[in-house]
Structure formats: C-alpha cells, structure tokens
Amino acid sequence: MSQVKKDLTKFPKELKQTISEKYGSLDRFYATVYLIARNEHQAQMNNVPAAQQRLNTIKAYQGMIRFMLDEGGANGQTILDDIASDYLEDFVQFKEQDFGLTNEDFIAIIKRI
Structure with a gap:
C-alpha cells in the first residue's frame, strides 16, 4: 500500500463520509484520482x-x-500530487493498475464530482 493510501485512512471522519458518498469508498476515490x-x-x-x-x-x-479535500481539512494539492506520483511510478515501470472500475463506473463517479 502506498503512503498516500495510508494517509487517506487518516482523513477526518466528515471528509471520509463525503468521499464515500461521492466515490463509494476511499479505494474508489484513489482509483478515480489515479485514472484522472x-x-x-x-x-x-x-x-x-x-x-x-x-x-x-x-x-x-x-x-x-x-x-x-481542502474544505475537508486535507491538503488537496499534496494528495493529488502524491496519487499522480503513484501513477507515474507505475508508468515508468510499465505497470497497469486494475482497480476493478468499469468505464461506466468511472464516468458515473466523474458525474458526481
């Protein structure tokens, strides 16, 4: 598990609830930001x-x-940068992540943002 994934679990309760409502879970939030x-x-x-x-x-x-993220008390730019860094590390290592999200799932989440 990457450090940023661990950091997501330390978010304030209210922010985790907001993320769960929009994205379904912290894992789906991470996957969405990664795919973006x-x-x-x-x-x-x-x-x-x-x-x-x-x-x-x-x-x-x-x-x-x-x-x-900023409104929820987290440093939004840092979180986005860290997840983008995870993607770029995978890219240079020719790794493809499978988050179990279909294109339809991803689009549905994007529409809720």
Whole structure:
C-alpha cells in the first residue's frame, strides 16, 4: 500500500463520509484520482484531437477534487500530487493498475464530482 493510501485512512471522519458518498469508498476515490492523472498524462503525451480541451476538463475536475479535500481539512494539492506520483511510478515501470472500475463506473463517479 502506498503512503498516500495510508494517509487517506487518516482523513477526518466528515471528509471520509463525503468521499464515500461521492466515490463509494476511499479505494474508489484513489482509483478515480489515479485514472484522472493517467488521462492527463496521456493527453499531454499523445497528439490527440482537442487535447487542450481535454486537459482543461481534467484540470477542472482536479480543481473540484482539490477544493473538496481542502474544505475537508486535507491538503488537496499534496494528495493529488502524491496519487499522480503513484501513477507515474507505475508508468515508468510499465505497470497497469486494475482497480476493478468499469468505464461506466468511472464516468458515473466523474458525474458526481
């Protein structure tokens, strides 16, 4: 378990409740932020159509997540950076994480943010 996953379990009770309501669990929260970081990296690396619009959308979701964390008493930027770092470590080691989220699950969570 990464350090950031351990840190998530130390969140204030109210923040953990908010996360559970929006994401289903702390694990799904971690997976969602990880997948957003992966999408951001892929959009930056690949010349995809409307890449800037995609990056703007990703930044907007990251901002909403950061705000929720900050409002809950956590350092939102640090949490997002640490999860993105976990993704980048996996990327350079050619590791693919399977969080058990379908595309539909991921989209449903994104819509609740």
